[in-house]
Amino acid sequence: MALPIRTPWERYAHVLRHLYDPAERWDLIISGLPMPLRPRAIEAGCDAADVRNPRSARFNDAGAACKQHVLTDHDRFYSPAYLDSVASAIRLRRHQLQPANGATLYVGDNGVLTVVGGEKEDAGYVTSAFRVKPRGVPSHAVRQEDFIRAAVDRMKELTVLGPQGGRGEGP
Numbered sequence: 001m002a003l004p005i006r007t008p009w010e011r012y013a014h015v016l017r018h019l020y021d022p023a024e025r026w027d028l029i030i031s032g033l034p035m036p037l038r039p040r041a042i043e044a045g046c047d048a049a050d051v052r053n054p055r056s057a058r059f060n061d062a063g064a065a066c067k068q069h070v071l072t073d074h075d076r077f078y079s080p081a082y083l084d085s086v087a088s089a090i091r092l093r094r095h096q097l098q099p100a101n102g103a104t105l106y107v108g109d110n111g112v113l114t115v116v117g118g119e120k121e122d123a124g125y126v127t128s129a130f131r132v133k134p135r136g137v138p139s140h141a142v143r144q145e146d147f148i149r150a151a152v153d154r155m156k157e158l159t160v161l162g163p164q165g166g167r168g169e170g171p
Helices: 008-019 037-044 048-052 064-092 144-161
Strands: 095-099 103-105 112-118 124-129
Touching: 008 064, 008 124, 037 048, 037 064, 064 103, 064 112, 064 124, 095 144, 103 144, 112 144
Parallel strands: none
Antiparallel strands: 095 103, 103 112, 112 124
């Protein structure tokens, strides 16, 4: 079975980038997820610019209250969702090896695309987990089936075309 994302800074970055992205609609699959997530993080002391643009967020620059809030959201909401995704993907036999780097990609019945391992030091650890935004469907009208179909398509792209999947963006 997979282990959670390994380091606190990686957990922090993934929560900001994925769990807090309203277009990924984690509220459809996580019972009790307190919404809205981004304003809650800002109230907890996170910098608004980092929350809105997580690619520029720096773990070392975040305050202790912000880090605690984000890492708690990882442990309480994000990690259980992506680990459940791996477990259901195994049951459904919906996983594929990414030959370019040896990672295994899983798409669970919750529509989460989870990447496990790859590099030797990452073996067994989740390295990324996200919900692929369905193309052409407004986020307020998206259904769970749309996320599953988009994640399966993305998994196929990543395993056939390599880590960048031909679209210039990795997991």
